[in-house]
Amino acid sequence: MERIIKDTTANPAPLGLLGFGLTTVLLNLHNAGFFELNVMIMAMGIFYGGIAQLIAGILESKKGNTFGAIAFISYGAFWLTLVAIWTLPLLGLPKASPTAMGWYLLMWGIMTFGMFIATLNAAKISQFVFLSLTILFVLLAISDFTGSHTLHTIAGYEGILTGALAIYDAFGQIINESLKKDIIPLGKK
Numbered sequence: 001m002e003r004i005i006k007d008t009t010a011n012p013a014p015l016g017l018l019g020f021g022l023t024t025v026l027l028n029l030h031n032a033g034f035f036e037l038n039v040m041i042m043a044m045g046i047f048y049g050g051i052a053q054l055i056a057g058i059l060e061s062k063k064g065n066t067f068g069a070i071a072f073i074s075y076g077a078f079w080l081t082l083v084a085i086w087t088l089p090l091l092g093l094p095k096a097s098p099t100a101m102g103w104y105l106l107m108w109g110i111m112t113f114g115m116f117i118a119t120l121n122a123a124k125i126s127q128f129v130f131l132s133l134t135i136l137f138v139l140l141a142i143s144d145f146t147g148s149h150t151l152h153t154i155a156g157y158e159g160i161l162t163g164a165l166a167i168y169d170a171f172g173q174i175i176n177e178s179l180k181k182d183i184i185p186l187g188k189k
Contacts, residue, residue: 024159031159
């Protein structure tokens with residue numbers, strides 16, 4: 001007799017989306033010029049953008065969700081590497097040049113574009129998050145390649161939108177699941 005085991009674990013996606021979204025908004029408030037880069041952004045990058053997303057990705061993997069696992073583990077690692085890029089020069093390692101940062105951000109933009117393609121059969125909100133994030137990485141990369149402060153500021157505002165979309169997606173999933181009906185539209189296919 002075949003035994004069927006029902007998955008009763010919680011949906012880890014809202015945790016990952018909130019870790020990504022809140023941290024992205026805070027960094028991009030800095031990029032838009034509202035305040036300087038500071039320890040608050042770095043702490044969020046390590047613990048919520050980084051570690052919480054890694055945990056969400058591992059939980060997505062246990063649920064058999066390859067997309068969720070790759071997305072949350074990758075962007076968790078993005079936040080950890082970004083904070084390392086900012087802080088490791090304080091320990092004597094060479095600082096990343098603007099050109100190096102441009103390539104770093106462009107590589108993340110290419111990866112994110114691939115993830116966007118993977119969302120084309122997913123909820124519309126997921127498509128908006130990944131398309132917006134692709135645009136953000138490209139704008140930041142071009143800003144670093146050209147040294148354009150104006151483009152960096154524009155990217156900051158676009159990044160605030162990106163983070164807000166992820167937060168919307170997270171709370172949409174939480175609220176819809178908690179109330180057992182679709183209150184927050186997510187554009188499900």
